[in-house]
Amino acid sequence: MHPALASLALALAGVGALGAASDGFAALTTESARRLTAARDRPAMLRVTLETMDGTPEALPAPGQATVVEFIYTTCPEICQVAGSEMAQLRDRIAAAPLAGRVRLISLSFDPERDTPEQMARYGGWHGAGGWHWTVARPAPDDLPGLLAAYGVTVIPDRMGGYAHNTALHVVDRAGRLVAILDTDDLAGAEAALARALK
Amino acid sequence: MSARATRIVAAAALWLVALALRGPLEADPLTHVLVQLTMLGAAGWALAPLVALGRGDWNRGGWACLILAIAAMAIWMLPRSIDAALADPRWEAAKFVTLPFLVGLPLGLGWARAHPLLRAVLRAQCLSMLGVLAFLYTHAPLRLCNAYLVEDQQRLGLGFLALALALAAGWALPLFRASAVPSPRHKERLA
Structure with a gap:
């Protein structure tokens, strides 16, 4: 695989994982996450x-x-x-x-x-x-x-x-x-x- | 012992000590973040020269592996990930797998092939990030982790600052050696 393509794929996967771990970049702390969960779910x-x-x-x-x-x-x-x-x-x-x-x-x-x-x-x-x-x-x-x-x-x-x-x-x-x-x-x-x- | 065996033993020892001392290390955010997470990352870093995977063309210049390591590190920089590791056994297990294999190992595989200019940029980036974290953790009026007290959070902030200073010194001092300094231009012209 071309190195630029591999880098791009890993960067996209990384941003996706970071987004998933932070509720779409909305909650970086447990406290904001639980407030978001209450309002949403x-x-x-x-x-x-x-x-x-x-x-x-x-x-x-x-x-x-x-x-x-x-x-x-x-x-x-x-x-x-x-x-x-x-x-x-x-x-x-x-x-x-x-x-x-x-x-x-x-x-x-x-x-x-x-x-x-x-x-x-x-x-x-x-x-x-x-x-x-x-x-x-x-x-x-x-x-x-x-x-x-x-x-x-x-x-x-x-x-x-x-x-x-x-x-x-x-x-x-x-x-x-x-x-x-x-x-x-x-x-x-x-x-x-x-x-x-x-x- | 061969160099290969030494690396495997060192990685296993770091990983096992981080696991065995879970209780005391995780009781304090300073040792949780700066000692335990570092040990787990270092375990993966120690294995990097033994892994042929990083030698492929896909990792030319080290970019792909460095990007992977930085993304995984970013997730572990979220305060909620640290809380989750303490509250949820699945996150705790993920910590012991991802820090060696998605942070330390790719960092080693990428660093080995990175251009000196890229290494310098990453070092500077690392210092400024530690500075931001130090400021945030010493000044945040609220607790960033529900699992730790605010005074412990402030000590962690001072720990980030101390680490930044130590790394800055460690990276800058070798540049003062005579052999590390390029000869001044005017001398070239005079010669």
């Missing part, structure tokens, strides 16, 4: 029963409602507290029309060992999660790995006794499909995604 989420801060069972995804899920651990010193106050702002937005009563907000603990209902209620109290629109809940320990995998959340120890994780708002529609993943401060984006999910 709307994967069905695992159905589990959580335990809330009030000690009551809670179906995830919420039946008949859109759900916003945010993974947290309540002993987190920084980012989960910021996320909590942003979730409170989101709660205020969805409490108003046209979303009122149609959206369930869940701060979901990935540290069910330490996050007992009492501890979750404390976190809920700090941020004003009353249980009506927004609750704090934990999964059964056996359900946790499947939940993290389904939502695409990676939790790693931060070497200070806590965890680092990819924090985001996960919007699940009434059919239980993950339809959008947004930054925790993107409240307008979350509202728009909820409106689309409830259409």
Whole structure:
């Protein structure tokens, strides 16, 4: 084969492979890839029963409602507290029309060992999660790995006794499909995604 | 031991150590990227002189093999590929196959036949790419890999910078030798 032809063939194959590995050059990181996948494929989420801060069972995804899920651990010193106050702002937005009563907000603990209902209620109290629109809940320990995998959340120890994780708002529609993943401060984006999910 | 056997043993040793030390090497992005990936690439590079495939006309000037190596390297430069290797056993297996056979080996097969001018361009390109990576990894406010902490990401950035400086020194210093420097033009005219 002529060397120029061989080079051209390998260059085309290389660009093709690179495109396939990056969703058409759109997602270079795992985080952007999972956001793209949610928007494009709307994967069905695992159905589990959580335990809330009030000690009551809670179906995830919420039946008949859109759900916003945010993974947290309540002993987190920084980012989960910021996320909590942003979730409170989101709660205020969805409490108003046209979303009122149609959206369930869940701060979901990935540290069910330490996050007992009492501890979750404390976190809920700090941020004003009353249980009506927004609750704090934990999964059964056996359900946790499947939940993290389904939502695409990676939790790693931060070497200070806590965890680092990819924090985001996960919007699940009434059919239980993950339809959008947004930054925790993107409240307008979350509202728009909820409106689309409830259409 | 023959030169051939030495190369095979060296490649196997690099590959096996990279595999055996998977746990500790992959626990830190600095050693994952700069030590383990380099070892796997070096294993393939060591085998290159033993492979007759690269001597065909299709690889004249080394272009075809260098293009293949650069494309495969580009895929392993995506942060999501590093995450995938940690999360998905298929990606991890692909890492142990593609880095020796689609990066290190073709790099060796291409480099051996590349014109000195092309080698110089690739060296310069390598240094500037490492500089860009160093800046990106030390300054990105977000985590590029979900599997690693932001402070580890910044250390990897400093590692890219150190590697760039070491390679620049290693490639530039031989050029200061008297025998490496062409004689100045005016001397030729005077002669």
